[in-house]
Amino acid sequence: MQLPVYMDHAATTPCDPRVVEAMLPYFTEHFGNPGSRNHAFGWKAEEAVDTARQQVADLLGADRKEIVFTSGATESNNIAIKGAAYMYANAPAGSTKRGHIISSPIEHKAVLDPVKRLEKEGFDVTLIDPRQDGITTAEMVKDAMRDDTILVSIMWANNEIGTINEIPEIGKLCHERGVLFHTDATQWAGKMPVDVIADGVDLLSMSGHKIYGPKGVGALYVRRRKPRVRLHALTDGGGQERNFRSGTLNVTGIVGLGKACEIAKAEMDADRERLLALRQKLEARVTKELDVVQINGHAEKRLPHLTNISFGFVEGEGLMMACKDVAMSSGSACTSASLEPSYVLKGLGVGDELAHSSLRLSFGRWTTEEEVDFATDYIINGVKKLRELSPLYDMHNEGIDITKIEWAAH
Numbered sequence: 001m002q003l004p005v006y007m008d009h010a011a012t013t014p015c016d017p018r019v020v021e022a023m024l025p026y027f028t029e030h031f032g033n034p035g036s037r038n039h040a041f042g043w044k045a046e047e048a049v050d051t052a053r054q055q056v057a058d059l060l061g062a063d064r065k066e067i068v069f070t071s072g073a074t075e076s077n078n079i080a081i082k083g084a085a086y087m088y089a090n091a092p093a094g095s096t097k098r099g100h101i102i103s104s105p106i107e108h109k110a111v112l113d114p115v116k117r118l119e120k121e122g123f124d125v126t127l128i129d130p131r132q133d134g135i136t137t138a139e140m141v142k143d144a145m146r147d148d149t150i151l152v153s154i155m156w157a158n159n160e161i162g163t164i165n166e167i168p169e170i171g172k173l174c175h176e177r178g179v180l181f182h183t184d185a186t187q188w189a190g191k192m193p194v195d196v197i198a199d200g201v202d203l204l205s206m207s208g209h210k211i212y213g214p215k216g217v218g219a220l221y222v223r224r225r226k227p228r229v230r231l232h233a234l235t236d237g238g239g240q241e242r243n244f245r246s247g248t249l250n251v252t253g254i255v256g257l258g259k260a261c262e263i264a265k266a267e268m269d270a271d272r273e274r275l276l277a278l279r280q281k282l283e284a285r286v287t288k289e290l291d292v293v294q295i296n297g298h299a300e301k302r303l304p305h306l307t308n309i310s311f312g313f314v315e316g317e318g319l320m321m322a323c324k325d326v327a328m329s330s331g332s333a334c335t336s337a338s339l340e341p342s343y344v345l346k347g348l349g350v351g352d353e354l355a356h357s358s359l360r361l362s363f364g365r366w367t368t369e370e371e372v373d374f375a376t377d378y379i380i381n382g383v384k385k386l387r388e389l390s391p392l393y394d395m396h397n398e399g400i401d402i403t404k405i406e407w408a409a410h
């Protein structure tokens, strides 16, 4: 076993060697521009892009004409959210009544920031606070809807806690109300089944590097029927990708994304079962062998390969330092000046201290039981050691209610 063990697949995944193999000829031998319609080099590249488009569409239950290649989920989200808002605005730029958009405060920044920009530009925004278990329900979306709602953007599964939102129900609601529905499925698509028709999704974002494909490539699904979604183009140029995304296509990346989708479709069921068993084993041991721990998010409605655990009476940075042999994410985000507690955990009502001392572990296709056992032992021992140094933990064990202590100010 190689150290550190990699337990951060929600951040990024290694490329599957089968993906790399599929990509290689497109760097050198078949280097043509799919936009070159006059010669065989262009045709070969176009053929490869067509194949990849079909592979992505097959993963999502879509038609290949509905797939737009992008540079990743961030760009897909921007094109979907801003493109839809500008196209379906009720009033022109400059007006303060441009339309209402619904999203959630625990979305990824790649959704939140475009939504916030739109708010500055005159759109009304409602961010629905999730339930304490991290879930946004269709009922909550229904309550937030207004006559002037033009777009709902709710992620399929959360990247920090893995909770799964009521996507088919929200899709159905949006369709009944004639409101467009976008979902950021970056953590979901390729891991769990998607059927854009049955799930009522109009716009869906996904990314290559979360599903064992390359970085810097992603896709946006744009529904073409019932309703036919139109988007205002954000980039002007050569008019590629039906004018939704101008720019010469990243053929190698697209070939890799297509292959990654094909493999994901074939293998996701087996991966899911195996990784769920590993996660359950880790969580069972951590909660049995340590006290004052909390698994964040809904108990069952969570991604099978991801867990987010808060450990009381340990200090966040100390915890990461104590666990250097396991590559994972913490509940703190580094901003330029300070270490901020995760806004996702805070959004669930987790206190700052506990948010800082949280760990996200996410397993992947090649994670072994041996690695998970190692990480489990390692974290349990790390937490125990840190607690040996914690006077607060001693006081807690003596039955003192720490919240009631009045600390002297100096």
Ligand SMILES: Cc1ncc(COP(=O)(O)O)c(C=O)c1O
Binding pocket: 010, 011, 071, 072, 073, 074, 075, 108, 110, 155, 158, 159, 184, 186, 187, 206, 207, 208, 209, 218
């Ligand atoms: C939910 C979610 N949305 C969007 C992104 C951004 O994806 P990309 O790196 O492909 O731009 C990520 C990646 O961290 C994510 O987890």
